Amino acid sequence: MAFDVDLFVIGGGSGGVRAARIASAEGGAKVALAEEYRMGGTCVIRGCVPKKLMVNASAFAPILADAQAYGWNVHHHGFDWSHFRATLDVELNRLEAAYRGTLTNAGVTIYDARAVVKDAHRVELSTGEVIRAKHILIATGGRAFVPDIPGANLGVTSNEMFKLDALPQRALVVGGGYIASEFACLLNNLGVEVAQYYRGEQILRGFDDEARSHVASAMQANGVDVRCHKDVARLEKTAQGIRAYDTSGAFEDVDLVLFATGRLPNSEGLGLEALGVEIGAKGEIKVDDYSQTAVPSIFAVGDVTDRINLTPVAIREGHAFADTIFNARPSKADHELVASAVFTQPELAAIGQTEEEARKAGEIEIYSASFRPMKTLFAGRQDRMLMKLVVAKESRKVLGCHIVGEGAGEMIQLAAIAIKMGATKEDFDRTVAVHPTAAEELVTMRKPVR
Template sequence: MAFDYDLFVIGGGSGGVRAARITAADGHKVALAEEFRMGGTCVIRGCVPKKLMVFASGYARSMAEAKQYGWDVRVGKFSYADFQSKLKKELERLEGIYTKNAEGAGVEIFHQRAVVKGPHEVELADGSVKSAKHILVATGGTPFVPDTFEGHELAITSNDVFDIKKQPKSILIVGGGYIACEFAGIFNGLGIETIQYYRGAQILRGFDDESRGMISEAMIARGVSLHVGRDVERLEKRDDQIFVKATDGHECVVDHVLYATGRKPNTKGLGLEDAGVKLGRWGKVEVDEYSQTNIPSIYAVGDVTDRVNLTPVAIREAVAFHETVFKGNPTKPDHTLIPTAVFTQPEYGTIGMTEEQARDDRPIQVYTAAFRPMQNAFIGNDERVLFKLIVCAESRKVLGAHIIAPGAGEMIQVLGVAIKMGATKEDFDATMAVHPTMAEEIVLMKEPVRKA
């Protein structure tokens, strides 16, 4: 049977573009459909704009510290409008690069919605139907607001937050995951009154407990009004603001309510179920170790599969898909020991097991160093950093590492190489320290603080 394309990709995010680009570069006929903007969540409404906002929000603190170091600093007022204008231009530039790179490799791009019509067919929004030997679904995830409370339509999500037209005076952030905590730090750093509700007992569920507690305390010390065990009961529009009634009776009035309570796989209306593709909880695409669905010609990578929802993982899955399907080299994406960073303020870098996971699995030793770094101690800043290693008591392998410090994301990337290679605590001990740095503590922790 003759097909219009060897591969048709639905979704122009990091995973979809990578798969399309390298497959086309290999000489195959490839098409890609994206209904919104090329670059997907990470580039347009996720990692990139968020990190730029993290940078912007940190300068007020940096200028205050510079003054304490002897600089004559005249702090001006942050121009939200100027930043937004520059952010918009940067995202347009990146979107253009994604499009140019894909087209340069030979990918035919359709800037419209596509839905799956069968094992080898997709239908575009203009009504045309395209056939393909293989279909790759890479539509990512989408935030959602639960409709279980009155006024839920008044809330915004992380998709909308970058489009706020003017700097708010106050904001309520609902949620306790990394997205909620990152935006709490951003808005607080920009001088905006920031309130955060989380219905659970502690933020950052699933991360290391000691690290969660330290980040929570630091966020509060920096000015975030964090309330755990609290949820929204009702939202009500009052002039240009929103009245909030909480489940515990607390009330407040804010300019915006940002819901960051989770994301769902973006499969609604894609026609997957009608095509026979098996979907799981929240609509995730069920795939095997090679990213193949129960329909042999249809694959899926990235957040739409709800495996490990990180941009670099989606890219690795896309490369593995290409190797498997188009290179005849069956390749499984490796989802073990993935270093990651949470851009809270302070920053959190982590890889491997938490202390709780490890102690339930085997005998362990825990090494920690919590201290005021030189830069803080000099100016009387009480904020501390944390370096933590989880070590198997039997094999001596480092099972997990957790860093809370400025630049933690940069440090965990490098540390991740050693841990991925199977480094032992003795390998760390044998490595010379770089002095004076915060990171030297990684190789200077000689005695465990506890065993389990």
């Protein structure tokens, strides 16, 4: 078969764009990419980037209050959502144009169309055009899951949160993961009355128990009505807004219901199963360490594979794929010791094992400090930070680091380098503290708390 392109990428998110660019610009491949919505994918258009900008906007509320305590004569007239949204739209348009420019400059042909896989080497576009590709890469990301309950259509997902005409007065956030918790916090800081339902025991499942409990307590102290062991059963439209009934029959009247109940791999309708590509129970595309599916010419990277659903991981997977196939450098994406951050208020950031995970594997020591940081203490706030190290008792290796507080995401990036290199507790101890900072607590904890 004669091929039209060496590589056809389905999906214009971070992983797909990186793979396309490296394959074309560095590997000399003829590459085409199809994106059915907007270039940049979930992260850039409807995920981490706009969300972080909303987090930034909401963070000014406590800052303005603190400024007065520091002697500033501050006058403001509240938050202008329409101004913020217009500025956000401009920024997202700029980023999308930058992604397109990156691909075009690398020599990638872009199709603004939906693509499905016809067979091991053919892709069909929604325009009717069929393209023959030596290799096909699926990088279609994930999609928001909405529970199958009566009235679910009255709610929104994170996709719609950046397009609201106005902020609600009362909001119900359904879910306990990082997306739900982040939106609960930022809406609360923007003046919205927020309740958060989570059917589990504690929000932020999968993170260290001490750290996530610290975050939950702080959220409640800041005004978010966090209710665990509670789930929504049905929604009804009312004259004033939405009536949300929980599983016990009690109800709550709100203006907005946000379903942040998880995400699923976006693999439906691509024509993969009929070709022999293995699909998992949640819809994830099964791949090997080199992102290859059971069909040798078809590969997949990013959230659609449901390995580690983080943008930087998708980028690494896309790059490793391109290096393996087009640069003669067989590469596996490294999924060990990947740091992450949750932009709740306060932030939570982590790398490595939780205390609970580490205890199952062997004897450990826990070094933990909870304290009021200087910045907000001076302003009279009761905020507390948490610094925590999980250490293997015999090898002294730092197995995990967990930080809760302002700047946690920034700090964990640097701590991750040391932990990825295999630093011991004594390596931390030998490091001279930078004073006065919150981060100095990471190198001044001398005695284990347990």
